[in-house]
Amino acid sequence: xYVLTEYIVRGIQAGSIYGLLALPMSLLFATAGTxxxxxxxxxxxxAAVATIIAxxxxxxxxxxxxxxxxxxxxxxxxxxxxxxxxxxxxxALASFGLAVAIASFILxxxxxxxxxxxxxxxxxxxxxxxxxxxxxxxxxxxxxVTLLLYLLLYWTxxxxxxxxxxxxxxxxxxxxxxxxxxxxxTYLAGGLLGxxxxxxxxxxxxxxxxxxxxxxxxxFGAAIIFGITSPLRCLLGxxxxxxxxxxxxxxxxxxxxAMVPFLFVLIVLSASNxxxxxxxxxx
Amino acid sequence: xxxLVSLVLSAAAAAVVSSGAALxxxxxxxxxxxxxxGPAAVFxxxxxxxxxxxxxxxxxxxxLKRPIELVIYDDKTNPTExxxxxxxxxxxxxxxxxxxxxxxxxxxxxxxxxxxxxxxLLGPAGTMAITDRKNEFYPWVFRVAPxxxxxxxxxxxxxxxxxxxxxxxxxxxxxYGKTGVDFAKEIGATLGMEVVETVSxxxxxxxxxxxxxxxxxxxxxxVFLQVSISSLxxxxxxxxxxxxxxxxxxxxxxxxxxxxxxSVGSEVDGLRVLSIGxxxxxxxxxxAELARLLKQAGKVPQGWGELVGSNGLMTxxxxxxxxxxxxxxxxxxxxxxxxxxxYPAYARGKPCFSKDSHDxxxxxxxxxxxxxxxxxxxxx
Numbered sequence: 111x112y113v114l115t116e117y118i119v120r121g122i123q124a125g126s127i128y129g130l131l132a133l134p135m136s137l138l139f140a141t142a143g144t145x146x147x148x149x150x151x152x153x154x155x156x157a158a159v160a161t162i163i164a165x166x167x168x169x170x171x172x173x174x175x176x177x178x179x180x181x182x183x184x185x186x187x188x189x190x191x192x193x194x195x196x197x198x199x200x201x202a203l204a205s206f207g208l209a210v211a212i213a214s215f216i217l218x219x220x221x222x223x224x225x226x227x228x229x230x231x232x233x234x235x236x237x238x239x240x241x242x243x244x245x246x247x248x249x250x251x252x253x254x255v256t257l258l259l260y261l262l263l264y265w266t267x268x269x270x271x272x273x274x275x276x277x278x279x280x281x282x283x284x285x286x287x288x289x290x291x292x293x294x295x296t297y298l299a300g301g302l303l304g305x306x307x308x309x310x311x312x313x314x315x316x317x318x319x320x321x322x323x324x325x326x327x328x329x330f331g332a333a334i335i336f337g338i339t340s341p342l343r344c345l346l347g348x349x350x351x352x353x354x355x356x357x358x359x360x361x362x363x364x365x366x367x368a369m370v371p372f373l374f375v376l377i378v379l380s381a382s383n384x385x386x387x388x389x390x391x392x393x
Numbered sequence: 394x395x396x397l398v399s400l401v402l403s404a405a406a407a408a409v410v411s412s413g414a415a416l417x418x419x420x421x422x423x424x425x426x427x428x429x430x431g432p433a434a435v436f437x438x439x440x441x442x443x444x445x446x447x448x449x450x451x452x453x454x455x456x457l458k459r460p461i462e463l464v465i466y467d468d469k470t471n472p473t474e475x476x477x478x479x480x481x482x483x484x485x486x487x488x489x490x491x492x493x494x495x496x497x498x499x500x501x502x503x504x505x506x507x508x509x510x511x512x513x514l515l516g517p518a519g520t521m522a523i524t525d526r527k528n529e530f531y532p533w534v535f536r537v538a539p540x541x542x543x544x545x546x547x548x549x550x551x552x553x554x555x556x557x558x559x560x561x562x563x564x565x566x567x568x569y570g571k572t573g574v575d576f577a578k579e580i581g582a583t584l585g586m587e588v589v590e591t592v593s594x595x596x597x598x599x600x601x602x603x604x605x606x607x608x609x610x611x612x613x614x615x616v617f618l619q620v621s622i623s624s625l626x627x628x629x630x631x632x633x634x635x636x637x638x639x640x641x642x643x644x645x646x647x648x649x650x651x652x653x654x655x656s657v658g659s660e661v662d663g664l665r666v667l668s669i670g671x672x673x674x675x676x677x678x679x680x681a682e683l684a685r686l687l688k689q690a691g692k693v694p695q696g697w698g699e700l701v702g703s704n705g706l707m708t709x710x711x712x713x714x715x716x717x718x719x720x721x722x723x724x725x726x727x728x729x730x731x732x733x734x735x736y737p738a739y740a741r742g743k744p745c746f747s748k749d750s751h752d753x754x755x756x757x758x759x760x761x762x763x764x765x766x767x768x769x770x771x772x773x
Binding site: 221222225228240316 | 430432434435438566591592593594595596597598599600601602603604606607610622623624626627628631632634635636637652653655656657658659660
């Protein structure tokens with residue numbers, strides 16, 4: 111029982127990163143009805159920059175870099191809407207292309223090195239289970255950001271405008287809501303959150319230039335299992351995936367371990383109608 | 394007047410072209426198909442860099458009996474691309490030997506081509522299967538590095554010295570990882586050690602604490618890391634530290650890279666890493682010479698990729714030089730390489746090929762290093 115508990119604790123710590131990657135997905139889906147597949151690439155970019163530049167300055171520059179990359183995606187988005195693109199899948203595919211471009215840029219500029227930094231060498235003990243302070247910070251940050259996003263979406267005017275922009279873009283325009291600007295801003299928020307996730311990973315397990323797609327897919331899985339439209343569900347989805355991964359690593363072996371998180375997502379989506387939230391009310 | 398001028402010009406041009414053609418008729422063309430992008434680029438780029446600087450040095454010192462021309466291709470760590478590049482090198486560039494492709498999987502994919510088109514491949518990879526005698530293309534593939542089995546053997550022999558009986562293995566989820574586990578089980582048994590637990594992770598795993606926990610709970614006395622991805626190795630060692638897995642850890646040669654040593658903190662000190670020589674931190678005489686050449690060309694030695702790349706080139710050069718003025722084809726290259734034993738190379742150990750053994754390098758080229766202060770010091 112103790113062993114099981116330890117795996118679950120580890121999974122919760124790790125899952126907060128998936129949650130943080132899932133939040134921009136939920137935000138963008140709520141506002142623009144599309145997915146930004148470059149979120150993993152923003153995380154990778156931030157981690158790479160913070161590896162090169164040390165300390166708090168490095169973190170600040172890293173997040174700025176991630177937001178800049180996201181701004182690039184935002185501009186692509188605006189250009190595509192300006193020329194009349196209606197199909198949301200096009201934006202998603204464009205973000206995929208940007209993700210590949212960013213990953214290639216990282217390989218070119220930074221090479222194949224690992225992006226990882228030492229964090230804490232002291233560990234806390236929770237009932238005999240060694241917890242790293244970094245893991246606690248990750249979880250805390252994930253919860254904090256979720257709370258802030260929830261407050262933003264449901265308690266502020268901006269949030270209401272964002273939800274209106276997703277539900278009925280033309281109606282929202284007519285009501286005087288600057289839809290395009292809000293959607294652009296949401297892409298920037300995605301860059302910020304992705305960058306933050308990248309920093310967290312940098313100080314935890316570390317990553318390298320191949321990570322961007324896996325991170326995006328992990329975030330996407332976390333976002334859709336419990337419903338993409340709510341920040342809290344995204345965080346919980348991330349934690350659930352983290353726990354599934356930890357239990358799989360602890361109790362299964364070999365190739366099964368890698369399959370489990372995605373099998374988990376498949377099962378949850380097939381078994382419940384929570385997955386129906388993904389379809390939204392797009393015609 | 395104009396007609397005279399154009400006649401003279403075309404005659405001159407013909408003379409230049411034909412003399413140029415006469416010169417390059419002598420040049421032996423060698424293909425270099427390495428992973429210059431994709432996950433294996435961390436090895437492929439140093440391999441190519443070393444081949445280029447050594448080539449320049451050999452030309453400058455007049456060590457080549459005939460001119461050798463290198464044609465370089467990128468296999469993108471992709472078997473389809475590797476076969477395409479090998480085909481192109483042989484069909485378009487008419488190479489008589491290929492250094493590469495870059496990974497075991499790519500070499501296996503290109504093997505049948507080498508057989509069909511009769512051009513030998515000199516593979517810088519440890520994957521056992523490439524020189525398996527059961528392969529139909531066995532006569533056409535040579536290995537210019539120690540094999541994975543030899544690597545694992547040297548690691549386990551060092552583990553056995555510290556009287557460990559129960560071993561745990563952490564491996565990356567691919568063929569390299571899986572075959573490492575199989576060797577560890579097999580070789581461990583002959584040395585009186587048992588593999589009691591194995592755990593694995595995909596390349597881009599974000600958290601390895603669960604895997605480290607599992608090994609710790611199994612009470613292992615030594616840990617073997619069959620990992621070639623720097624970030625995976627660093628993640629695991631960090632995770633092991635975090636969950637209190639204190640057994641001594643040994644990493645296979647994939648982590649003997651500068652990029653790994655410099656990216657980890659002091660909590661990773663004491664990790665033992667197998668290395669092919671120790672080019673960046675503790676070079677032998679030959680390795681130091683190669684390091685000098687690299688630094689002159691503005692390259693920083695990264696690990697053993699440069700040594701293995703140079704092994705491929707030195708083998709080719711030895712084979713070409715041995716054939717004197719005779720016509721060189723893929724067949725003659727293959728036959729000559731099979732007869733080479735003990736020729737100049739920068740790596741330690743004595744390279745030796747034969748008809749029965751296409752593995753040129755063995756234990757004498759390997760060292761166990763220990764990670765201390767971001768450097769890999771050779772353990773005596």
